[in-house]
Amino acid sequence: MVSDQNIQSATYELPLAEALPDDTDKxxxxxxxxxxxxxxxxxxxxxxxxxxxxxxxxxxxxxxSPGLMGRFGMRPPGAWPFIxxxxxxxxxxxxxxxxxxxxxxxxxxxxxxGQITTDLVVLTVVVYFVGSLETNIAFAYLFHIVLxxxxxxxxxxxxxxxxxxxxxxxxxxxxxxxxxxxxxxIFISPPPGREASAEPAVLxxxxxxxxxxxxxxWYLASHLSxxxxxxxxxxxxxxxxxxxxxxxxxRHMLATTHQLKAPFAAIYSNxxxxxxxxxxxxxxxxxxxxxxxSSRCKRxxxxxxxxxxxxxxxxxxxxxxxxxxxxxxxxxxxCISQIEPIAQERDITLKAxxxxxxxxxxxxxxxxxxxxxxxxxxxxxxxxxxxxxxCRPGPNSEPIVTISxxxxxxxxxxxxxxxxEHYRTQEAVQHNKESSGLGLSIVKQVAxxxxxxxxxxxxxxxxxxxxxxxxxxx
Amino acid sequence: xxxxxxxxDDEDFASTAxxxxxxxxxxxxxxxxxEDAEKHMEKRTPDLVVLDVxxxxxxxxxxxxxxxxxxxxxxxxxxxxxMLTAINTKFPLGFGTKDIDNxxxxxxxxxxxxxxxxxxxxxxxxxxxxG
Numbered sequence: 001m002v003s004d005q006n007i008q009s010a011t012y013e014l015p016l017a018e019a020l021p022d023d024t025d026k027x028x029x030x031x032x033x034x035x036x037x038x039x040x041x042x043x044x045x046x047x048x049x050x051x052x053x054x055x056x057x058x059x060x061x062x063x064x065s066p067g068l069m070g071r072f073g074m075r076p077p078g079a080w081p082f083i084x085x086x087x088x089x090x091x092x093x094x095x096x097x098x099x100x101x102x103x104x105x106x107x108x109x110x111x112x113x114g115q116i117t118t119d120l121v122v123l124t125v126v127v128y129f130v131g132s133l134e135t136n137i138a139f140a141y142l143f144h145i146v147l148x149x150x151x152x153x154x155x156x157x158x159x160x161x162x163x164x165x166x167x168x169x170x171x172x173x174x175x176x177x178x179x180x181x182x183x184x185x186i187f188i189s190p191p192p193g194r195e196a197s198a199e200p201a202v203l204x205x206x207x208x209x210x211x212x213x214x215x216x217x218w219y220l221a222s223h224l225s226x227x228x229x230x231x232x233x234x235x236x237x238x239x240x241x242x243x244x245x246x247x248x249x250x251r252h253m254l255a256t257t258h259q260l261k262a263p264f265a266a267i268y269s270n271x272x273x274x275x276x277x278x279x280x281x282x283x284x285x286x287x288x289x290x291x292x293x294s295s296r297c298k299r300x301x302x303x304x305x306x307x308x309x310x311x312x313x314x315x316x317x318x319x320x321x322x323x324x325x326x327x328x329x330x331x332x333x334x335c336i337s338q339i340e341p342i343a344q345e346r347d348i349t350l351k352a353x354x355x356x357x358x359x360x361x362x363x364x365x366x367x368x369x370x371x372x373x374x375x376x377x378x379x380x381x382x383x384x385x386x387x388x389x390x391c392r393p394g395p396n397s398e399p400i401v402t403i404s405x406x407x408x409x410x411x412x413x414x415x416x417x418x419x420x421e422h423y424r425t426q427e428a429v430q431h432n433k434e435s436s437g438l439g440l441s442i443v444k445q446v447a448x449x450x451x452x453x454x455x456x457x458x459x460x461x462x463x464x465x466x467x468x469x470x471x472x473x474x
Numbered sequence: 475x476x477x478x479x480x481x482x483d484d485e486d487f488a489s490t491a492x493x494x495x496x497x498x499x500x501x502x503x504x505x506x507x508x509e510d511a512e513k514h515m516e517k518r519t520p521d522l523v524v525l526d527v528x529x530x531x532x533x534x535x536x537x538x539x540x541x542x543x544x545x546x547x548x549x550x551x552x553x554x555x556x557m558l559t560a561i562n563t564k565f566p567l568g569f570g571t572k573d574i575d576n577x578x579x580x581x582x583x584x585x586x587x588x589x590x591x592x593x594x595x596x597x598x599x600x601x602x603x604x605g
Contacts, residue, residue: 265588266486272591273490278497301588 038108039099041151045115046096049088056085056126074186080129084122091118112151116144116160124167131185132172133203138210141168142217149221157225161218165211176203250311257307264304268297299436306438309368310421313445321362325473328391328399329356331363335370336389339378347384354391357399358473361450369446372439373403373466379432380464381407398472404465407431410458418456419444427460476602477501479520481511481539482558483529487589491524494591495598508532508539519549522601524585526558544580554582554601558589 060081063069069076095115098107123140130137141164148160174180271294273279275287282290336350343350359366377387390402410418414425422437429435447454451471458464478500482488485506492502503520505511508529515523523543527536536557543550582601585594 261587262484262487266484266490268588269487269490269591273493276591278493298588 042099049092053088056081133206134185146221149225154222157222303436306436326359329354339374343378349386352389357393360473377405381405399470401468406463409460411460476521478522480504480524482526508535524556557581559584
């Protein structure tokens with residue numbers, strides 16, 4: 001072989017297997033939760049705040065009755081519960097408005113940050129008035145620390161914790177150290193034995209104890225939250241890999257099946273040439289062999305056809321096909337016309353009792369569904385038998401289609417398996433060698449796609465009835 | 475007797491279909507690609523084209539040839555096209571007469587693979603008589 005010097009040599013480098021998109025960046029970025037979940041939690045935050053507002057205002061209203069407060073050793077709080085409650089009402093309405101408006105992950109996070117910051121400021125005011133270091137109210141900051149560990153990354157939740165420590169420190173310093181704020185407490189006087197709580201050493205101890213506990217809670221909650229998020233992320237990645245593997249397997253199966261189709265179709269065509277004498281006469285014995293070849297090819301081709309139909313139905317693209325309004329009688333009459341020639345060959349009478357009922361779906365899918373059921377009804381009927389096709393509206397105007405035969409029937413213990421791929425009962429095999437065992441799998445696939453309820457009733461030797469209940473056409 | 479051009483990359487099928495149609499008295503030729511078919515038809519206009527859809531490297535080359543014949547060629551626009559269809563990965567639900575459209579699918583009729591020779595004879599005869 002003489003090589004052409006004018007043809008340039010070309011090279012191609014086989015790329016390595018495609019990796020899945022790497023999501024580790026998302027984990028590190030500070031938006032660990034999906035946007036829809038964040039949005040739901042932003043609104044939940046707002047709803048929970050109404051409870052806090054109700055508690056503040058109730059406390060303020062209780063304070064209007066000094067006698068009642070005095071009974072518990074508490075002084076009337078004055079206006080601060082109403083002022084803080086009002087501030088929370090206004091800010092809550094603003095945050096709720098923005099939460100319900102069209103959002104993106106950035107605005108949702110800003111909303112959350114806004115809520116937490118506002119809450120911390122208002123909480124600091126409440127803590128001051130209740131008694132920063134005389135009571136345990138400072139532990140209320142823990143709510144926001146823990147919530148920030150759930151919603152934010154470790155770094156951001158630490159920022160929230162530091163903000164809480166900072167505001168608490170500013171308030172207590174102004175109150176106890178710099179005397180910028182008058183000391184307050186909701187208690188009239190310290191409870192007996194609690195006078196020591198006013199001592200500086202005790203106050204300092206209480207301050208650092210509170211801060212220490214917040215930091216420990218932050219550390220534990222953020223660590224646990226981080227572990228759970230990592231696990232979620234790993235599970236999501238594993239799930240994506242599994243789905244990708246499943247899709248790849250389906251694609252491979254589809255491609256392989258498709259490649260088999262053409263060779264079998266070619267074998268069948270050539271066998272037909274011989275059968276029809278188009279290549280001259282052949283001996284009877286040879287003709288029998290050719291007929292067997294032809295028959296097996298026809299069966300295999302039909303089986304490949306069904307496998308392709310089933311694989312195509314399972315593919316994601318089929319679920320997105322547009323659905324249209326279909327008149328049940330038109331569709332069923334078309335299917336009956338297609339099955340009529342086969343029914344006539346076996347002297348089987350098709351009887352229809354149909355009322356038009358609208359259905360929503362893809363016409364070709366419903367044709368597959370009915371054709372498979374009708375083909376089964378005709379195939380598994382005895383000669384001279386009858387197949388009944390009925391269609392009527394149900395109690396909620398849902399379409400109900402019934403296809404019944406008086407054929408070989410299905411034994412009760414085998415009924416649950418009839419929708420399995422390639423499953424055929426022994427009775428079915430004896431009655432008809434040519435079936436692929438895929439017809440009812442196709443029926444099942446279409447039923448699942450369109451949420452059609454199927455009920456099968458059968459008696460061995462007497463026949464089978466399939467009742468299909470379609471969703472109401474909206 | 476009519477001149478029929480079969481355009482299909484499956485040489486086995488094309489040969490068997492050609493044998494069947496020659497027995498009916500037609501003059502039949504085969505092209506295995508749409509590019510060769512286009513050049514062939516410029517030299518000799520067929521009375522009927524039996525055209526497959528999928529070809530190597532182009533899953534819808536058949537459609538493109540049909541559209542070329544209908545819309546871009548004065549000599550070929552009236553030649554009836556019998557399109558060979560099949561359920562496959564690209565066209566999961568196959569095609570039917572409802573899909574015939576002068577712009578998108580300008581063909582006269584469909585023939586589903588695997589082909590029954592009686593159906594092939596019947597459809598070819600019907601299209602040639604109409605022509």
